[in-house]
Amino acid sequence: MTLAEVPTRIVYSRPEVLDKRVTHYCPGCTHGVAHRLVAEVLEEMGEVENAIGVASVGCSVFIYNYFNIDFVEAAHGRAPAMATGIKRLLPDRTVFTYQGDGDLASIGMGEIVGAASRGEKITVIFLNNANYGMTGGQMAPTTLPGQKTTSSPYGKDAARFGKPFRIEDAYSGFDMGYLARGALVGAANINRAKKMIRKAFEKHMDNQGLCYVELLSPCPTNWNLAPLKAKDFLLEEMTKHFPLGEFKGGDAK
Amino acid sequence: MAKQLIKGNTAVAEAALRAGLEGYFGYPITPQTELLEHLSARMPELGRPFVQAESELGAINMVYGAACTGKRVMTSSSSPGVSLMMEGLSYIAGTEVPMVLVDVVRGGPGLGNIAPAQGDYNQIVHGGGHGDYHMIVLAPASVQEAVDLTALAFDLAEKYRTITCIMMDGSIGQMMEPAELPPMQPLRTEIPDWAVRGAKNGDKRVLTSINLDPPAQEVMNLRLMKRWQEIEANEVRYKGYFLEDAEYVVVGFGTAGRIALSAVRAAREEGIKIGLLRPITVAPFPIDVLDELTEKVKAFLVVEMNAGQMFEDVRLVVRGRKPVEFFGRMGGVVPFPDEVLTEIHRLVGTPQTTEGSPRDRWLARLAETIG
Numbered sequence: 239m240t241l242a243e244v245p246t247r248i249v250y251s252r253p254e255v256l257d258k259r260v261t262h263y264c265p266g267c268t269h270g271v272a273h274r275l276v277a278e279v280l281e282e283m284g285e286v287e288n289a290i291g292v293a294s295v296g297c298s299v300f301i302y303n304y305f306n307i308d309f310v311e312a313a314h315g316r317a318p319a320m321a322t323g324i325k326r327l328l329p330d331r332t333v334f335t336y337q338g339d340g341d342l343a344s345i346g347m348g349e350i351v352g353a354a355s356r357g358e359k360i361t362v363i364f365l366n367n368a369n370y371g372m373t374g375g376q377m378a379p380t381t382l383p384g385q386k387t388t389s390s391p392y393g394k395d396a397a398r399f400g401k402p403f404r405i406e407d408a409y410s411g412f413d414m415g416y417l418a419r420g421a422l423v424g425a426a427n428i429n430r431a432k433k434m435i436r437k438a439f440e441k442h443m444d445n446q447g448l449c450y451v452e453l454l455s456p457c458p459t460n461w462n463l464a465p466l467k468a469k470d471f472l473l474e475e476m477t478k479h480f481p482l483g484e485f486k487g488g489d490a491k
Numbered sequence: 492m493a494k495q496l497i498k499g500n501t502a503v504a505e506a507a508l509r510a511g512l513e514g515y516f517g518y519p520i521t522p523q524t525e526l527l528e529h530l531s532a533r534m535p536e537l538g539r540p541f542v543q544a545e546s547e548l549g550a551i552n553m554v555y556g557a558a559c560t561g562k563r564v565m566t567s568s569s570s571p572g573v574s575l576m577m578e579g580l581s582y583i584a585g586t587e588v589p590m591v592l593v594d595v596v597r598g599g600p601g602l603g604n605i606a607p608a609q610g611d612y613n614q615i616v617h618g619g620g621h622g623d624y625h626m627i628v629l630a631p632a633s634v635q636e637a638v639d640l641t642a643l644a645f646d647l648a649e650k651y652r653t654i655t656c657i658m659m660d661g662s663i664g665q666m667m668e669p670a671e672l673p674p675m676q677p678l679r680t681e682i683p684d685w686a687v688r689g690a691k692n693g694d695k696r697v698l699t700s701i702n703l704d705p706p707a708q709e710v711m712n713l714r715l716m717k718r719w720q721e722i723e724a725n726e727v728r729y730k731g732y733f734l735e736d737a738e739y740v741v742v743g744f745g746t747a748g749r750i751a752l753s754a755v756r757a758a759r760e761e762g763i764k765i766g767l768l769r770p771i772t773v774a775p776f777p778i779d780v781l782d783e784l785t786e787k788v789k790a791f792l793v794v795e796m797n798a799g800q801m802f803e804d805v806r807l808v809v810r811g812r813k814p815v816e817f818f819g820r821m822g823g824v825v826p827f828p829d830e831v832l833t834e835i836h837r838l839v840g841t842p843q844t845t846e847g848s849p850r851d852r853w854l855a856r857l858a859e860t861i862g
């Protein structure tokens with residue numbers, strides 16, 4: 239067999255639903271990885287033309303510039319309410335929000351709890367980078383105890399500002415279709431995260447209630463760490479407070 | 492269709508439904524709640540979405556999302572709830588998607604009370620949310636008028652891709668009056684081109700209010716302002732009573748306008764040449780008619796259930812050419828026609844001036860009556 243005769247196989251290509259443009263994210267940021275996973279899942283499920291995304295306020299505010307799907311842009315924290323409005327009016331569409339931790343776990347806590355408690359049939363992609371990225375790295379409810387941010391310069395004092403917010407504890411009583419936490423560093427984690435996203439969209443389209451995937455993501459810029467160090471911090475420190483796995487609707491149960 | 496005795500809130504809810512309401516999102520608050528309750532029964536009956544939201548913040552953002560699908564959607568609330576909606580209203584205005592808001596105004600500020608008031612004029616008419624935007628604001632003075640304005644509210648919102656607010660005082664919402672409801676309209680079938688629906692063939696639509704480039708954002712602002720000028724040119728609505736030969740004119744909207752009408756009628760019986768101008772669209776404000784009246788009359792009296800919010804708009808039109816006096820009751824107190832008549836007697840019977848502060852003069856008089 240000559241080299242020309244070796245069969246070629248495409249192992250990776252850019253999902254068509256993603257626009258060919260450079261993202262505005264910092265080096266080492268995994269917002270782009272999360273976008274790609276969502277894009278791949280929508281494409282593989284044949285949901286591209288059926289999907290409506292709800293962007294949130296944070297570094298991912300311009301997510302709609304990268305996706306060739308319909309999008310709306312919510313006010314800070316209100317994406318689950320907006321998604322509710324869209325899904326109720328267009329019940330056969332795939333409606334998802336894409337939110338950061340300041341957006342979802344702080345200012346938007348009311349809207350996400352409301353949507354979860356009503357069992358709203360939407361998918362929520364929640365990117366947790368333990369701080370407010372866009373505004374320059376302030377403390378969030380997800381910030382780790384002792385973690386220094388621009389608004390916790392002495393390290394977060396959990397006694398005064400609370401322990402990291404963990405959705406699986408907070409929402410244990412809600413009837414949710416799916417609830418899982420993945421991480422966006424390392425090939426194995428990324429593959430697993432994609433499976434979670436796929437499962438969330440499938441259960442959402444099967445009308446099983448609110449489906450939720452949290453994705454731990456490094457924010458090298460605001461963590462003041464080089465990308466590789468940020469990756470280590472995520473795996474070594476962040477996962478201590480935010481265990482990876484499926485908490486509701488997973489295969490294990 | 493025959494008239495029936497019906498409560499304002501229920502009537503507006505039913506009128507909205509019959510105008511083809513496709514989605515309702517709200518939160519309980521007195522004196523608006525019957526509206527939400529009525530739709531909680533009627534919408535599911537017709538297979539249309541009804542959601543009692545977790546808060547007014549949730550409700551307005553659900554409406555925001557639903558409006559992005561191009562369907563007929565609305566929410567309703569009362570003053571404190573509407574305050575909470577201001578963020579969403581600004582976003583909706585900035586995204587140029589149509590919706591209807593019903594504000595059944597109650598006494599404030601703060602938690603205030605559940606009595607009828609008009610203290611939301613400023614936050615509704617002059618924009619309680621951030622940035623430059625306007626809503627069309629309709630102010631009915633009876634249950635029938637509220638019903639009639641409901642379908643119009645949707646038509647105007649959709650025509651101009653804007654928010655229309657039906658601002659009615661708690662009394663219109665709570666009062667039972669005979670009213671004729673419109674027949675049931677079929678739901679609209681066409682989806683506006685801008686509405687999100689899922690991008691077929693990569694033909695995607697993005698609805699957003701963010702624009703990081705100031706010159707581009709200014710262009711967007713300009714578009715909103717031009718649209719508002721068009722609304723001002725075409726959509727002014729008001730009712731004039733006895734204006735033909737009037738030497739004095741009372742200006743009042745909603746319930747205050749209706750009470751003032753009783754006083755004006757009584758004054759007419761006494762031979763006083765007085766009329767009433769009752770704006771139906773408080774935004775756009777009936778500037779031209781007021782301007783014409785300014786040339787003709789001796790003085791104006793503005794009557795409101797607040798501390799003189801529309802009063803400022805009247806003064807802007809009159810521009811000191813004629814005296815403009817003010818009479819208001821606040822905090823949920825509804826004036827009696829007799830009180831307005833007394834004010835009319837004072838307006839007509841004592842020399843009026845364009846000097847000094849009419850509001851100070853009114854507060855001094857009010858202090859004498861209520862201590």
Ligand SMILES: Cc1ncc(C[n+]2csc(CCOP(=O)(O)OP(=O)(O)O)c2C)c(N)n1
Pocket residue numbers: 295296297298314337338339340341342365367369370371372373378
């Ligand atoms: C009502 C309101 N308050 C505050 C802000 C400012 N703001 C913009 S983005 C942001 C934080 C976003 O952080 P997060 O959700 O964690 O997303 P990230 O940027 O980290 O991806 C804040 C506070 C705003 N836009 N609106």
Ligand code: SF4
Pocket residue numbers: 262263264266267268269297367371372456457458459460
């Ligand atoms: S600030 Fe953080 S979250 Fe935002 S783009 Fe940069 S690395 Fe990503």
